[in-house]
Amino acid sequence: MRKRVAILGSTGSIGTQALDVVQAAPERFEVVALAAGGGNPDLLARQAIAHEVETVAVAHATAAQDVQLALYAEAQRRGWERGDHRVPRLLAGPDAAAEVARTPCDVVLNGMTGAVGLLPTLAALEAGTTVALANKESLIVGGDLVLSAARPGQLVPVDSEHSALAQALRGEDPADIRRLLVTASGGPFRGRCRADLADVTPEQAMAHPTWDMGPVITINSATLVNKGLEVIEAHLLFGVDFDRIDVVVHPGSVVHSMVEFVDGSTVVQASPPDMRLPIALGLAWPQRVPGAARGCDWTTPTQWKFEPLDDEAFPAVQVARRAGRFGRTAPAVFNAANEVCVDAFVAGDLGFLGIVDTVSAVVEDHLADPDTLGDLTLQRVLAVDAWAREQAATRIEQTRGGTR
Template sequence: MRKRVAILGSTGSIGTQALEVVEAAPERFDVVALAAGGSDPGLLAAQAIRHEVELVSVAKATAAQDVQLALYAEAKRRGWSEGDHRLPKLLAGPDAATEVARADVDVVLNGMTGAVGLRPTLAALETGTTLALANKESLIVGGDLVTSLAAPGQIVPVDSEHSAIAQALRGERIEDVQRLLVTASGGPFRGRTRDELADVTPEQAMAHPTWDMGPVITINSATLVNKGLEVIEAHLLFGIGFDRIDVVVHPSSVVHSMVEYVDGSTMVQASPPDMRLPIALGLAWPERVPGSARACDWSAPTAWEFFPLDETAFPAVRLARQAGEHGRTAPAVLNAANEVCVDAFVAGELDFLGIVDTVGAVLAEHLDDPDVAHADLTLDLVLEADTRARDRARALVEEAPMRSNTVTAPGGTRA
């Protein structure tokens, strides 16, 4: 029986690759609902018409008319003007993706970016639907709110690292796990000292050596904030203490993560870097989808290199551990401040080192405030902490001097 699928973030990197997986295995999946931000109405309409979905949503209400017109144009281009097919129902507004997450489907793939994915994640779990989770931020920000809602096995990780861990844990006892080893490519600046990162530009930070990802995740990979978030995610997904989750740098990104067991054995999941493999597993779990991605070529000489993480140049993982160990709203503060700082860096308002430095300052202030740092976790407190952290990060960005010699000149050019 084919699985009915809803894809949140359909026009982003995860969403477009998920649709490639579906198109390669049409006998296994039916896409019945799509959600997107609304910045690319033409692509969203083409996806909806191609897959004959029942429901489409956009977060930007102002984009609804553009999407509707694009749907009509795409339908006409495909010969639907004869009335043989029905156009999908269109929802618009900030809660539209949450409504899609409640659709009558077997799997919700949350491929949204950022904390905005929290409400859809909660909605999918409340309905009892399998949640293929690529939106790590919703788990990290929601913490116990998310894990307490999830039935055993209801959340299937789509991040390649956590998909690798889930595969390496199959058939094993969690009490036999010595530690989890989360691999990091090291990003485009592996081997640089902190001083050598001062003049990094957004263009350089976007040039990831092994993965093709969206802009936010790519820059998070350059700062290693993404890896810090993944450490928190691993703790929440698998119930392993932070003292038994390590990060190791593996530049080729062929080994996606490892599980070390108490007898000295280490289980490795390896495949060429291609998100279609963990996406296909997320959609079909516990089954595998043949031909999802190419396998390693074991006939060619291959060398795997691993290096320790330089936490002096890249302190983001340490900050994430601090937030994760504290729990409550601290991970939400970490994530919110980072989202603001990444936007500021891309806009030329903050230098590269300022991203993690500012995040650290916002987190430290939060942890020093007993009224908010030690309160029991509720959705309202998470959202309040998120807003407060964004406001504080913006204020610190405005106050921060640009340490880089690269500045933005009038008209948006670099001087």
């Protein structure tokens, strides 16, 4: 029986590759619903009509008319007048993705970017659906709210690093884990010192050497914020203390993560950098999808290089560890401040080094507030998310004013 899949963030990097996986294995999967921001109506319409989905959702209500027209045009182009293709139901607004997440199906792939993925993740978990989680931010921001809403095995990681860890840990006793080793490519600025990064441009930051990702994740990879988020995610997913989660730079991006066990053994998951493999595994978990991606070429001489992370040039992981160890709403502050800073960097309102510097300052402001010790609730998460964005924006404006 085919698995019914809903894809959130269908026009982004994860979403488009997920549809490639589905198209390559029609006997395994069928797509029943799609959700996207609405900024690419033609692509969304092509996806929806090609996969004959039942429901399409857009986050921006202003995009609804453009998407509706694109759906009609695509259906007509493919033979709508002959009855070959029907137009799906269209939902629009900030709650549309969460409504799609409640669609009766087997798997919800959350490929959204940022904290906006939290409510759809919670909606899917509450509906009892397996969540293939590429939207790491929803787990990091929601923390125990997400974990308590999930039954065992309901959250399946899609990030290549956490998919690798999940594969390495299958059938293992958690008591036998010595440490988790999360690999990082090092991004486009690996080997540079802090002073070399002062004049980095958005174009340079988005030129990742091995992965083809969306702009936000690519810039997060350049600052190593993405790796900081992944350390928090690994702690939450696998219940391993931060002191036993290390980051190792591996420029080739072939080894996606490793688990070292108490007897000295290290289990490695390796494959060429291709997100279709962890996406396919996330959709089919615990089964594998034959031919999801190519394997390593063992007939060609090759070397795997590993090196320690330079925390002085790239302090983002240490800032993330501080937020993660404190827990509660601190990871939400880390993520929200970073989202604002990335937007400001792209707009030319903040320097590259200012991203992590500003995030760190906002996190420290939050940790100094005694109210951070309260219980974690959805209302508090949403409130502190808004607070962190405002604080980051204020600091960015002050920085700009000081340089005029």
